Amino acid sequence: MERRWSPVFNPSNLLKAIWQWVDARLDLSPIVKHASEKQVPEHRHSSWYYWGGICLFLFVVQVLTGVLLMVYYRSGPDAYDSVREITYQIRFGWLIRSVHAWSANLMIFAVFVHMFSVFFMKAYRQPREFGWWSGLGLLGLCMVFGFSGYLLPMDELAFFATRVGLAIPETLPGMSGIISAVLRGGPEVASATLQRFFALHVVVLPALFAPLLGIHLWLVQKHGNALPPSEEAKPEAERKSVPFFPNFAMRDMAVWLIVLNVIAVLAALFPWQLDAAADPLKPAPPGIHPEWYFMSQFEALKLLGRVIPGTLGEFAGVGLFTLALLMWAAVPLFDTRTAPGQRGRNTTLFGLLVLIAVIALTVIGYIEVL
Amino acid sequence: MSDAPEESITRRIFVRTGIAAAGACYAAAMGYPVFQYLAAAAQKAEAESAVKEVILNDVEKLPAPSALMFKFGGHPALLIHHADKSWTALSAVCTHLGCTVEYDPHQERIACACHGGVYNPHTGGNVSGPPPKPLTLFHVVVADGKAVVSRV
Ligand code: HEM
Numbered sequence: 001m002e003r004r005w006s007p008v009f010n011p012s013n014l015l016k017a018i019w020q021w022v023d024a025r026l027d028l029s030p031i032v033k034h035a036s037e038k039q040v041p042e043h044r045h046s047s048w049y050y051w052g053g054i055c056l057f058l059f060v061v062q063v064l065t066g067v068l069l070m071v072y073y074r075s076g077p078d079a080y081d082s083v084r085e086i087t088y089q090i091r092f093g094w095l096i097r098s099v100h101a102w103s104a105n106l107m108i109f110a111v112f113v114h115m116f117s118v119f120f121m122k123a124y125r126q127p128r129e130f131g132w133w134s135g136l137g138l139l140g141l142c143m144v145f146g147f148s149g150y151l152l153p154m155d156e157l158a159f160f161a162t163r164v165g166l167a168i169p170e171t172l173p174g175m176s177g178i179i180s181a182v183l184r185g186g187p188e189v190a191s192a193t194l195q196r197f198f199a200l201h202v203v204v205l206p207a208l209f210a211p212l213l214g215i216h217l218w219l220v221q222k223h224g225n226a227l228p229p230s231e232e233a234k235p236e237a238e239r240k241s242v243p244f245f246p247n248f249a250m251r252d253m254a255v256w257l258i259v260l261n262v263i264a265v266l267a268a269l270f271p272w273q274l275d276a277a278a279d280p281l282k283p284a285p286p287g288i289h290p291e292w293y294f295m296s297q298f299e300a301l302k303l304l305g306r307v308i309p310g311t312l313g314e315f316a317g318v319g320l321f322t323l324a325l326l327m328w329a330a331v332p333l334f335d336t337r338t339a340p341g342q343r344g345r346n347t348t349l350f351g352l353l354v355l356i357a358v359i360a361l362t363v364i365g366y367i368e369v370l
Numbered sequence: 371m372s373d374a375p376e377e378s379i380t381r382r383i384f385v386r387t388g389i390a391a392a393g394a395c396y397a398a399a400m401g402y403p404v405f406q407y408l409a410a411a412a413q414k415a416e417a418e419s420a421v422k423e424v425i426l427n428d429v430e431k432l433p434a435p436s437a438l439m440f441k442f443g444g445h446p447a448l449l450i451h452h453a454d455k456s457w458t459a460l461s462a463v464c465t466h467l468g469c470t471v472e473y474d475p476h477q478e479r480i481a482c483a484c485h486g487g488v489y490n491p492h493t494g495g496n497v498s499g500p501p502p503k504p505l506t507l508f509h510v511v512v513a514d515g516k517a518v519v520s521r522v
């Protein structure tokens with residue numbers, strides 16, 4: 001079947017003309033050319049390449065549902081009531097809220113998976129060091145997103161978790177005044193704290209996150225996907241790859257669809273709960289614990305505190321922590337590429353050790369509080 | 371695939387239609403809750419405006435001539451105590467572009483500051499200016515210091 005259009009009203013000619021008009025002004029064709037030539041390596045470990053895209057998708061879900069929550073959320077003394085209205089009165093409010101909370105947790109999980117897969121593929125090696133550092137920055141921002149968002153409903157759990165979370169760095173010498181003056185806005189978690197966390201959560205963090213994400217994605221486009229050492233060891237002729245457009249992009253979208261369905265099922269079957277309103281005069285209920293992504297740090301501090309009691313223990317804990325974090329960030333500097341395909345086994349062992357420690361501490365932490 | 375047999379063209383159309391239909395289902399499954407969520411505020415306000423009657427207490431304290439602003443079904447309304455001790459209740463939403471009108475006891479009129487619309491304070495009828503329609507008049511009964519205002 002052939003459609004006949006008059007030469008003037010042929011829609012494909014019209015599209016072409018619009019494209020040429022725009023391209024002549026913005027010079028977009030090099031970008032399109034780059035995108036159409038982009039290749040994604042295909043090998044045994046290729047499925048890890050999806051995780052960055054999963055993080056991106058979940059961030060978009062956070063922005064969209066976050067903006068929807070802003071329509072009815074009121075910070076200040078009304079905060080708890082507004083979240084109660086969202087959860088129980090406004091139609092589908094429970095759904096929007098559940099999607100935001102579930103997707104937040106999935107996002108942090110996906111960022112962790114992404115980071116460890118990048119680590120074990122040694123994708124931080126030259127020239128990708130800045131990708132590693134910008135990624136660490138994004139993970140840090142995600143965790144602050146989670147910590148600040150957690151307080152916003154101002155229910156009991158939020159209140160005590162934030163109290164404990166702010167009290168930990170406070171035990172360090174000299175920190176007490178700073179936390180109180182800058183973060184908590186007073187000696188107690190109260191309306192002043194909530195207002196700051198709200199500003200952080202919806203203005204400051206998105207404003208920092210967006211450009212950092214932009215840099216991260218730009219670097220990924222610039223450098224392409226890294227090959228794991230096992231692939232790099234192969235001669236060039238034996239390596240396989242698929243075009244990004246349309247093959248890999250289609251697969252990316254299929255994965256996003258799966259993630260969307262997972263969120264929908266979780267949000268519908270396990271809607272996010274709302275506790276009783278925070279009451280500073282009520283004793284803490286049992287089982288107050290940090291979000292799972294803070295559990296390993298929390299537990300490490302607790303265990304160290306048992307070995308070395310008092311302020312010294314706290315100090316040792318935070319010191320050890322800072323050291324581990326610095327080492328983690330500096331990995332691209334000491335595990336450099338000397339010969340193609342060289343594996344750097346010590347770094348891999350270090351990574352395994354960190355991964356096992358994080359999982360073990362999280363599990364122990366949950367066993368202790370539950 | 372220029373040499374593809376006709377069969378595979380129908381097949382391709384079938385697959386494309388299927389994908390488009392599935393996409394439309396997803397869009398609807400997300401769009402519907404989002405629309406309902408956003409619309410909830412307007413619906414709540416509308417439910418509030420469905421009131422049929424408002425009771426105002428202590429109206430005997432209102433000197434004559436003067437007026438009292440109150441809310442009728444979410445919108446501003448006027449209760450006027452005239453110099454002859456009679457009462458009028460009417461909507462205070464200007465029928466031109468929705469400004470809130472004001473009772474002026476000295477000139478015995480209702481005026482809108484936005485574009486100079488003027489209404490009759492007893493009937494709500496148009497006197498001058500751009501408003502195309504009279505103000506909505508309510509039914510009012512005053513007894514025992516209470517004014518019962520209802521829709522006509
Ligand atoms: C521009 C982006 C975002 C906006 C505008 C936004 C907005 C909001 C608002 C208004 C709330 C309070 C309503 C409620 O508690 O249910 C909230 C809660 C929350 N947010 Fe966000 N958010 C954004 C991004 C993120 C991201 C990236 C994360 C984490 C990775 C996150 C994690 C959370 C968490 C854990 C809660 C508490 C959930 C609950 O208990 O209901 N948010 N957010």
Ligand code: FES
Nearest residue numbers: 464466467482487
């Ligand atoms: S709105 Fe009242 S005269 Fe225009």
